[in-house]
Amino acid sequence: MLSWLGRAAGLLVVACPLVLIPAGAAVDGSEPTNGVIPLATNVCGSEASDCDPTVRQEPTPQVSPDPPEPTPEATPTCQVTGHQTVVFLDPGHGANVTPQPATSGGSEGIVSGESANGVEDVEVFAVAMKVQAALEEAGYLVVLSRQANPDPTGTALWQRGNAAEAANDGQPADLAISIHTDLASSVGAGQIYYNKLGGYRQNNSGGTRQTFTNAQTAATAERYAVVFQAVRSADQEGTVTITAGHEFPASRNLGSHGDIPIVMLSAPSVPWIYNEFGRTYQGGLTEEQIELYASSLVRATQLAIGPTEGTGQAITTCQ
Numbered sequence: 001m002l003s004w005l006g007r008a009a010g011l012l013v014v015a016c017p018l019v020l021i022p023a024g025a026a027v028d029g030s031e032p033t034n035g036v037i038p039l040a041t042n043v044c045g046s047e048a049s050d051c052d053p054t055v056r057q058e059p060t061p062q063v064s065p066d067p068p069e070p071t072p073e074a075t076p077t078c079q080v081t082g083h084q085t086v087v088f089l090d091p092g093h094g095a096n097v098t099p100q101p102a103t104s105g106g107s108e109g110i111v112s113g114e115s116a117n118g119v120e121d122v123e124v125f126a127v128a129m130k131v132q133a134a135l136e137e138a139g140y141l142v143v144l145s146r147q148a149n150p151d152p153t154g155t156a157l158w159q160r161g162n163a164a165e166a167a168n169d170g171q172p173a174d175l176a177i178s179i180h181t182d183l184a185s186s187v188g189a190g191q192i193y194y195n196k197l198g199g200y201r202q203n204n205s206g207g208t209r210q211t212f213t214n215a216q217t218a219a220t221a222e223r224y225a226v227v228f229q230a231v232r233s234a235d236q237e238g239t240v241t242i243t244a245g246h247e248f249p250a251s252r253n254l255g256s257h258g259d260i261p262i263v264m265l266s267a268p269s270v271p272w273i274y275n276e277f278g279r280t281y282q283g284g285l286t287e288e289q290i291e292l293y294a295s296s297l298v299r300a301t302q303l304a305i306g307p308t309e310g311t312g313q314a315i316t317t318c319q
């Protein structure tokens, strides 16, 4: 192949291999061709196969295009738009617990226990399960005073109150709801008790006394109680009464007497709505009544305090 180059009359610059041939030189000793160069068949084309195979043509290195500049992502704007509401649900009873003095909390030194109450234990726990599911679905954090029926741990009333006071990661729950039932003949459509400012309990023996003194909690509880009363009265088509505190005479032999439930006295920072639902039947609530009781408590909770209006975990919204 180089032979034709040897006959070239001029300087030939070959595109792929760089070969310089002086004019008129005869590389292989043959005669020049009078300056006629067979360009048509001997100039390398664009294809590597056009070139002399003995002259290696380095492949043109592939140059990768510069990667595109990453599109800067828009930094989301986030802000805390609320705090999760923590609800302490207290289905009553569930076990017989011998009264003992509380060792801590707002009722420290005051004697209280717990009592099983047959069908009430079952139906209030059923109501609590429905309320818990609905409130969690709506975004609330729910903490229960007992995990099963019967209560496997035998939790005393003062321990339930203390649990509510620490239900929000060691801090007080935003709202506590006790769930009880009673005979309609004694309570009508039902009753609601809330924190009584100045309410007390005193041991039947020994004279130890504790008083509820948190005015802010009492005021908040009253505000919530009015909402619960309105919702429950409408749903039950009857008047549900509300009262600050409740009478516990010494004759009941509860270990202490006074005018506020132990659970409230034990949790000074928790607004507490203590519900009684009047049973129409001696045998307990019907399925419809359990459903009605539960839906009323859920709706009242949502009207009293929304799921993000509490003091639990921060809720962040990003745009």
Ligand SMILES: [Zn+2]
Pocket (backbone or CB within 6 Å): 092, 093, 117, 120, 180, 181
């Ligand atoms: Zn009860």
